[in-house]
Amino acid sequence: SRQRFLESFAGISERFSTLFPRLFGGGSAQLRLGEGDPLETGVDILVQLPGKRLQAMELLSGGEKAMTAIALLFSLFLYRPSPLCVLDEVDAPLDESNVDKYNALLREMSRTTQFLVITHNRRTMEAMDRLVGVTMDEPGCSNVYTVNLERHR
Amino acid sequence: SRQRFLESFAGISERFSTLFPRLFGGGSAQLRLGEGDPLETGVDILVQLPGKRLQAMELLSGGEKAMTAIALLFSLFLYRPSPLCVLDEVDAPLDESNVDKYNALLREMSRTTQFLVITHNRRTMEAMDRLVGVTMDEPGCSNVYTVNLERHR
């Protein structure tokens, strides 16, 4: 099982190091195992944003943290596809250009994984195939309507 | 000092009970002191959203929690005005209609308090008098530009 862990760690960190600069338009990122027995140590994340120096994760901004987390999440999915991924308002801290990058990546990943996305962001809504509207016509009781966005892909 | 605490508690909870239904278009809310010595007990918040039953705060949605917190924050300011209030992306979890209510309230409160608001939301930007743009023309170094939105109030 140590072998399997090391293999999956290598696979994920390779994908993360490729995906991060794509999302940030440059810079670099890597995952590093701590000292000692690989089955016991923690995993460190080192990032360098384009034009900035290498720094601790804590100093990243709200939006930069969200984009780094998205890069890690999607690297896990690229290494081991899973049938479903649910994302509840993950785009809330993002500026417009990062929302567009997130949507482009969702579209690309949706070939191997089914995504269910909750959002208030108009740009994200427009990038979807279908909107499932939830309303409370009767106060306190949720109802569901579907809106098809005729996409000719 | 017990007298002063009780006075300020009464003043804030009265304003909270008035402001909450205004923000939610109905419902009711109150602040309640726990049992025992007022200088020791905690403060409970009880809310009833329009059309829904009285329930625990934990069950509220992300946006409902933010709006309830905004009602409480502004009640503190209504009771005891303070020269400055800084709000960093407080509108991130709000839907469009709640963003408009938040902006209307900011405009009203800005007669007695100076607000400094950080936002990515276009509707909030449009409701402001001035935008202070922060950019990194040189990577890693922040610069500031001011944009006046000619408002004829």
Added chain:
Amino acid sequence: MRLARLEINGFKSFANRTVLDLPDGLNAIVGPNGCGKSNVVDAIRWVLGEQSARSLRGRSMEDVIFAGSQNRAPAGLAEVTLVFEQDDRSPPPVAYLNYPEIRVSRVLHRDGASEYRLMNLPCRLKDIVDVFSGTGLGSRSYAIIEQGKIAYLIAARPDERRMLFEEAA
């Protein structure tokens, strides 16, 4: 396999029996604050076996049953069913290869009686977990990012982060 449909009845704010169809492609759930979007995510995690009421934003598990509104009485039970269809992007476990669809359900009555169901037949939670084992899907899996929790993936302590890699291994 892919999630084709959700059937929710009496779970949280879903007083009426509600069906969410999820055709192929990118689906977004949208609506005003407090309308019930995150309750759908809670419903998915509940069926997959979530045991903690607190992590479903309640105080006790009974809080997941529709508690009534100004015009309606509380419900007597909560029931959620996930319907998965065959999909060549990710095959189901071997035992289920011949089924056109896989139905997993969970029911909770006000008196506390609760039950899991697989293909409409009573089963144990372990049977449901087995269906998804190896696919990365589970009530606490990284595949479900709850509201406001995206940064947890990187904010966690290094030893907590290891769990992510173990799950994916």
Added chain:
Amino acid sequence: MRLARLEINGFKSFANRTVLDLPDGLNAIVGPNGCGKSNVVDAIRWVLGEQSARSLRGRSMEDVIFAGSQNRAPAGLAEVTLVFEQDDRSPPPVAYLNYPEIRVSRVLHRDGASEYRLMNLPCRLKDIVDVFSGTGLGSRSYAIIEQGKIAYLIAARPDERRMLFEEAA
């Protein structure tokens, strides 16, 4: 009194001496992710006396000094000044009634030497806290809501909430 201007030099991502003018009315700070908006909020809290590097998202207080970029060397010091003007909406403390403006500053050198200043003269932190006492403004006051923290006001435990009321009393 109202905050009329911020002068930031060498604090976090503000490598150059930067001035933010804040005329009367509603001012919004806007810009792309990571450009330095929340760093402005950190600068305000730092001058008002914030002592915890962690609550300024750093590991040690030295982390507030510009750490360099790909093209620039690290700065030797961080300096932030808040300039308050008279304003009839909320009068300053009696001692400052005759001053047209009140300047409060904080400086930190890389070697750890640090200093507070009031009207450009060295002072103690207590002097700065005294200027704002009774106005509700302070480094941890409810008047400054940090990013992602709005729900803390209601999510805190009942005894933590009490602090809010004490502050306002």
